[in-house]
Amino acid sequence: MSDVKDLSDDRTAEPAEVAPSDTKKSLGRLLVQMGRMSSRDVDRVLQKQMEDNCSFGEAAVALRLVTQRDIMEALARQYQYPTLQGMERRDGMSRELVVGHEPFGAAAEEFRAIRTSLLHSHVSEGLRSLAVVGVHEGAGATYFASNLALSMAQMTLPTILVESNLRSPRIAEMWNMPRRSRGLSEVLRHHDGDPSAVITEVVPNLSVLLCGAEPPNPQELLCSPEFAQLTQWLESRYRVVIYDTAPAKEFADARVVGAVVGSAIVVARRNRSRTRDTTEIVERLETVGCNVAGTIFNSH
Missing domain, CATH: 3.40.50.300 (P-loop containing nucleotide triphosphate hydrolases)
Structure with missing residues (x-):
């Protein structure tokens, strides 16, 4: 050291040094569980994702259904990354x-x-x-x-x-x-x-x-x-x-x-x-x- x-x-960072525990727990499902979007919203995002050939998170933000902060919080949950979110x-x-x-x-x-x-x-x-x-x-x-x-x-x-x-x-x-x-x-x-x-x-x-x-x-x-x-x-x-x-x-x-x-x-x-x-x-x-x-x- x-x-x-x-x-x-003042740099930003991505999640690091952890691995997903359940790849079947999709980002869309987590955002629905968090109350950030509905099942109908997920369908819209999936359509946008296919049209633009982008990630689910990028499509959801582009449609203004969620914020980048919402995406990062959902990723933290997906990767079982302990944060204070939801406590x-x-x-x-x-x-x-x-x-x-x-x-x-x-x-x-x-x-x-x-x-x-x-x-x-x-x-x-x-x-x-x-x-x-x-x-x-x-x-x-x-x-x-x-x-x-x-x-x-x-x-x-x-x-x-x-x-x-x-x-x-x-x-x-x-x-x-x-x-x-x-x-x-x-x-x-x-x-x-x-x-x-x-x-x-x-x-x-x-x-x-x-x-x-x-x-x-x-x-x-x-x-x-x-x-x-x-x-x-x-x-x-x-x-x-x-x-x-x-x-x-x-x-x-x-x-x-x-x-x-x-x-x-x-x-x-x-x-x-x-x-x-x-x-x-x-x-x-x-x-x-x-x-x-x-x-x-x-x-x-």
Whole structure:
């Protein structure tokens, strides 16, 4: 993976790295099931398709029966590509979840590119855990961690997103989840690995472990033997474990998490994060034995 990745590219992308599970489930049938067109509309599209020698989607858009967005949503369903389309809580989910809301847009494609690099340089070597470390408050660590986790799940890799930011947690708000009474802080405080604290199948292949109650002693909890044991327990059950962490300039928590899980990505804010601060965070992580897989300059 290159050391620097820019998330401001404006290219568009097609569905990638997935295969259809049922080729008999036609695009027309899916659009009817989605309420985007009627059976009579499908007949019109098929006629147009034969006349113009084009794809079903091109014919449907040309007849103005559906939009290109409708076609892409139907393709995602046809390929069993997890998105936020059609989910009950979707309207309350943050638009920051670009991989789910706009799965074929420019930002989602950037996350797929980063995912591919990590799969080759990180996951393929047997490494399962990755801490996402924001240089400072507002750098975009939660945005990056959430979208990276969702992109991993889209590859059908069993993935869990762990909210180890016990200072200013945002994942519940971003994903439109109720704040749970049990989360990471309770698991660590009560010295148990109770799996009921994990929210499973938020989307296919993606689980979440929220912060829980914000504790008065977050760094002490993360330094505990229970946290190290929990990381091992999670690695035994998930192919990819992504940790959202507290901002590194303000708190030392991210270094603690990085030292335990062994690998990290540093997220800096373009035109806001200072180069000196970013370099210092990378050096601090490396000092505690954490391999920094790359630095992301976030323009979101």
